[in-house]
Amino acid sequence: MTSWDIEKARILVAQIYGAAQVELMRPCLNSLAERQAYASYHFHEHKNILERHIDSHLGTKHILDLTLPLHTADQWRIDNALTQAAAHVTACLQSLHCLVDTLAHAVCYCTGLNTGPNALAERAIGAHSVKQALKSKPEYIDVLRSFDEIGTHQKIKHLAALVNHSKHRSVIRPILNVDVSAPKVQKYDLEFPAFTYDGRSFPVANVEKFLEQAYEVLSPKIVECGNALNVALEKLVKP
DSSP states (O other): OOOOOHHHHHHHHHHHHOHHHHHHHHHHHHHHHHHHHHHHHHHHHHHHHHHHHTGGGTTTSOHHHHHSOSSHHHHHHHHHHHHHHHHHHHHHHHHHHHHHHHHHHHHHHHTTTTSSTTOOOGGGOSHHHHHHHHTTOGGGHHHHHHHHHHHTSHHHHHHHHHHHHHHHTOOOOOEEEEEOSSTTSOEEEEEEOOEEETTEEEOOEEHHHHHHHHHHHHHHHHHHHHHHHHHHHHHHHOO
8 A cells, every 4th residue: 555545534533533533633644744745855955955065066176175175165165065954954854753753643643542531641642652552452453563663663763863862962963974985986975973872872874875764664654554543443433
């Protein structure tokens, strides 16, 4: 399956939990699409900046002249470009990371975890609390499995550590790595440096590949989780 029938989810939730519950889940479902669009925008903007300030000049200048300029004006230009690219990379990371908690809210409202005697309080809704609450609802076992596979994926753990370290401690800024091992090949990469967070070590990661891989985990898993929700909700409507 390549898509999640969101309208079907709304209809099913309305039948089981009522119209008010649909109004709670509606903005969450909208935000899942918006956050993916924001992440895509920031990803392509960081690439456009590198293209304008480095790639487009490689035919006339050596990569070291572009990335390690001697003149003050050139130094300002490349430093400013790299700062702009880093800002877009950080914003892309944050939008990707937000998808997990936004999905947690969508799952919570779709499955009624905010209702009943053991209702999750609004401030308590998050990936961990939703996962724990779903364990007591066997009718949503496939939803739990799909949702859990997102948070336990190594790439998503790395993503969460990058965002939380940058948000709470210090920004993990992408660094420019110029490859001079082959003089005839002008090659460079933006990389996230290795770092430690919450007692765990995370390796150096190529920025473009990391962002693409994180998205490739999140996007289909969100669809998978949504489809599992629809199947479970449909069974509740038609026992």
